[in-house]
Amino acid sequence: MGSTFGTLFRITTWGESHGPALGVVIDGCPAGLELSESVIQRDLDRRRVGQSKVTSPRKETDRVTILSGVFEGRTTGAPISLITYNADADSSKYDAIRDLFRPGHADYTYWTKYGIRDHRGGGRSSARETWGRVAAGAIARAILATAGVDVYAFVRQLSTIEMETFDRAEIDQNLVRCPDPVAAQRMVDAIMAAKEDKDSIGGIVEIHADNVPPGLGEPTMDKLDGLIGHAMLSIPAVKGVEIGMGFDAVTLRGKQHNDGFYMDNGRVRTISNNAGGMLGGISDGEQIVARIAVKPTSSVSQEQRTVDLDGNERTVLVEGRHDPSICPRAVPVAEAMMALVLADLYLLNRAARI
Amino acid sequence: MGSTFGTLFRITTWGESHGPALGVVIDGCPAGLELSESVIQRDLDRRRVGQSKVTSPRKETDRVTILSGVFEGRTTGAPISLITYNADADSSKYDAIRDLFRPGHADYTYWTKYGIRDHRGGGRSSARETWGRVAAGAIARAILATAGVDVYAFVRQLSTIEMETFDRAEIDQNLVRCPDPVAAQRMVDAIMAAKEDKDSIGGIVEIHADNVPPGLGEPTMDKLDGLIGHAMLSIPAVKGVEIGMGFDAVTLRGKQHNDGFYMDNGRVRTISNNAGGMLGGISDGEQIVARIAVKPTSSVSQEQRTVDLDGNERTVLVEGRHDPSICPRAVPVAEAMMALVLADLYLLNRAARI
């Protein structure tokens, strides 16, 4: 259970960190959409390991193959199966932790829930699972692009370093995907320092969606906000999500926080966008704004207290290859999840009126 | 679409603020559970309007009637239909805003999405819809109680006032449901001051679940975290949700944030609980901790800029009866949503192993 996301545009991911392959099946993609492996690969390349000195050195090309659902360059309405083969799964490092639960990881909870655990690289709980999310997200983005919707994310804060300027063009120009080049350099330094200390750092990723048509969201339970919350908190390492002003809204008064309406060339707009682009769970035509809190990577190469399968107290030193901060690679994953939410709601909205 | 929450324990709410009645249908409640109207009413009474000077003066008893699914005091496995009749719906105040979009409300988005809007009291987008959530949540709590699980929430912060002490017994002893009686008094004062100013304030509600068995949560998409995010962000006025340390985790290093394991009388425990009771989307047996950001009430009796259905710029003064802060009444709603998530996962977990 639980590997599926979406109502009409529905994805199911599968695969483990050290299994032969990983993949995703997308059911409900409308027919007639132009689609090629290169479009999907572009997003995958931004997610993959080994892309720079601030990411894990594991070497995976993450090459996507389309196995079904596309004919002569267009989707057919049939389920789209995407696959990638693991190339550089080195399980030897994990033998030492076969009987141990790594702090911060899902080792203990998987073992308790299922009574069995694929310990190699975290098995199913590995962030490698997000390969399928990003691959499917690329298709969601292609759907959204037909409606002019543009989804992008960036690192807003890393540890205590906050961005101070915003230039979208900068985002993919630096290793941490921060739109402020000065802050970006400090962030890179912070990551390298943490790596040096065999430790890790967290941060905040912000996600925008521009040109979202008003009307997306299915109240009351499948509000746009609710689905974003679901999507973002299903990403490994994410511990919080906020919309618009989010937690900062709690110290404002209602009059301050409310976004008044005005007319802009015949279109209803809001003067401010404290709400982050949605009211009552439905998009209002303003920019969608969400932020997620990403915890510091749980894998740190220092001794930590733990217990083993037999209930003995032990210590564990996590070897393997890890990202000293997940944030740079969380950017494309967060974009993908936002795109999945919006594409699904965009299709659902076609049934909103008779 | 969108009025249903849950996979096995599945609720569907219905009803509008000024319609004849509101209700909820719960499908998938296990048979054999003891259930009476009084158990449900107890939670509903904590949610209802008119309970004190800090809530809306609208008078509704919110009396629940069980229409199906219970026989001789026990659930039968059939769907449980719960209903309450609106008594004090005064629509006259809303005639003035029939053609106007109230800032911060869903008027504009519902109208845009559906092309029709029940303007009376906010119609379907009214927080009165949460009656059904709390009623269903009471049943979820009864299920969880059979496993010893205890869900409760409280106001942690109101505007800039933060609680400093925690005494659970205090929560229902004051009007704002704050476990710190001193802070509680300051919070009441703050609400009354905002009311005086025809304005409103927001706050932070914290939700705990004690004695949750390890193993609840369905990775990778229906993680416990993800479902909490979905549930909480589907509550009106909630703009953020965080788990465990949440946004504060981003400035820690991994070693600091990780919760080491130790043995406590034969049971695996964690030394700290920065993770808030879940790892990899599955409960780990520690206390579940979540917090939500509640925005200041959108209804404020001051002039605000808006537009009307015909695209004219106008001002609007929202009359009607409102809560100057939603937080005190958000407490039972947040408890209900947490209980709904956990009860559903508790039942789903029965199929986790062969």
Add this chain to the structure above:
Amino acid sequence: MGSTFGTLFRITTWGESHGPALGVVIDGCPAGLELSESVIQRDLDRRRVGQSKVTSPRKETDRVTILSGVFEGRTTGAPISLITYNADADSSKYDAIRDLFRPGHADYTYWTKYGIRDHRGGGRSSARETWGRVAAGAIARAILATAGVDVYAFVRQLSTIEMETFDRAEIDQNLVRCPDPVAAQRMVDAIMAAKEDKDSIGGIVEIHADNVPPGLGEPTMDKLDGLIGHAMLSIPAVKGVEIGMGFDAVTLRGKQHNDGFYMDNGRVRTISNNAGGMLGGISDGEQIVARIAVKPTSSVSQEQRTVDLDGNERTVLVEGRHDPSICPRAVPVAEAMMALVLADLYLLNRAARI
């Protein structure tokens, strides 16, 4: 679990035979549809008991009340809650069978599954549950009517009596809803004879849908055929369903059975309609044709062998008020289920292409 049908146009029924009320919640009805209680009542009146000498004498007006989702005569996109109150529930007749399992009924299986049973009038397993299906079906028909789709059913065979002529106008002119007035009279006689013998008879109901646009059906699992099978076999007393030629197709050869294509004023048509209006699980624009086998009513006022809750062998004589044949009242139920399937697929089809 299990009280919900549909993906986008989704209904959830609730209520027991002798509870205070019965109802249905419809989520996903598009906004802007004209809807009134009288439109729904028209279908309900064809389903209700006590309408003639061939049906149960229980007296229920089955009056529908719309509790939500409709504003000023049009649907709003919010869930529509429909309710009716039981008026003539006489539970006294059922005291005698409180501890007995009636053959052919669900008494034993409900008791085994749930460990508790509302024995009064069959509780949840009563055919009274179909009130909600017919009420929701009326809304589905209203949706379909906007596309010109026309759903109707009739009794094709009762016991061994088969209709020989077809005049649609005759269907509602006789007590058994048979389009052949001569056969209809014989069918009425057969029912009265069975009633005289304290026994019951079964029959075959045929369902048509005219003017269905091509393209409805979601392969491979939610084929139009599959959903019709699901819908029809969820109706109490139905033991078989067939599409087009159905079981008679098995003795034909492929060349005979295939429906060749031709052009009819620019529209693709089939020369014959052995397939019953669908190919590969998708409607082809021809008339949808399905038939269901309705078993003879299980309630017969004769002694039958049974056992009691304590495992003693006993006999049971089922009193109460029953239909000597369910077929006439199964007609509106079968129409409703067909309409529910088609309306849902009609809405789903809006997402078939980019």
Add this chain to the structure above:
Amino acid sequence: MGSTFGTLFRITTWGESHGPALGVVIDGCPAGLELSESVIQRDLDRRRVGQSKVTSPRKETDRVTILSGVFEGRTTGAPISLITYNADADSSKYDAIRDLFRPGHADYTYWTKYGIRDHRGGGRSSARETWGRVAAGAIARAILATAGVDVYAFVRQLSTIEMETFDRAEIDQNLVRCPDPVAAQRMVDAIMAAKEDKDSIGGIVEIHADNVPPGLGEPTMDKLDGLIGHAMLSIPAVKGVEIGMGFDAVTLRGKQHNDGFYMDNGRVRTISNNAGGMLGGISDGEQIVARIAVKPTSSVSQEQRTVDLDGNERTVLVEGRHDPSICPRAVPVAEAMMALVLADLYLLNRAARI
């Protein structure tokens, strides 16, 4: 949409007849189940083409590879991805029908629905899609086996030839999977005669499930009967389904049709099994009995009337490699679908009581 079946034990098939591969993802398989490729292959070998002179000569080994969800011989609770690669897809024969709609096939309806069609071998509408059903069904059977449930099917009738004796051991001893060896020989002859005539024949497949525990089925919409109807009518070429006596029940009287209860060594049993093992949509502990009508194969190598994409009337001669009767290979598919229904309901039933 529509490629998923099941609620807790949920399968999603993907792939086209002439694409690079076919597969299925199974989500919700309980952890701890012993599983190997050879167990799955055993069922697949009974479905594959080229197994005898009565099946299509296309050569496919249909070899299954497990890509995820199994670790050291046991399921882990993670989604199980199964794949097979197409080896003998000869698309050249299909060039001639690229612009034509084959009668009895889904060519026209897919084209109308999606506006695009993978014409090669029927694309997604090909019966090759059932590979994934049978593969997933093998896992469902393994789950059911842990509860002693045994699912099997056989050809009961082929064209006008009906079986007269039943010996289960005979089923897999002859080419048509008929439990009556004498009838089986006549059936083989009938197939060869049809093949000689470049035509095809249909038949009836019967499915049994033995030792099904009472209690499976989720009334009212997800009755066991309803799900069997859904499952069976989603199989290509199936045009009817009946339970127990099915259509023959309509000419009986209620007293005759009802299955009285008696005690058998402390267990409640029924004297007869006209109901086919279910009452009120829930299994009653007796043998589950269902039958499906399989139409004669639509592919016949004779000229048939059709039209082309441009609306011209044409004739078409379907070349390619086909089964002159689908029945023998429909047997393992029907078994798989029955197993999928029962395994899902078996897991769902764990949540029936508190």
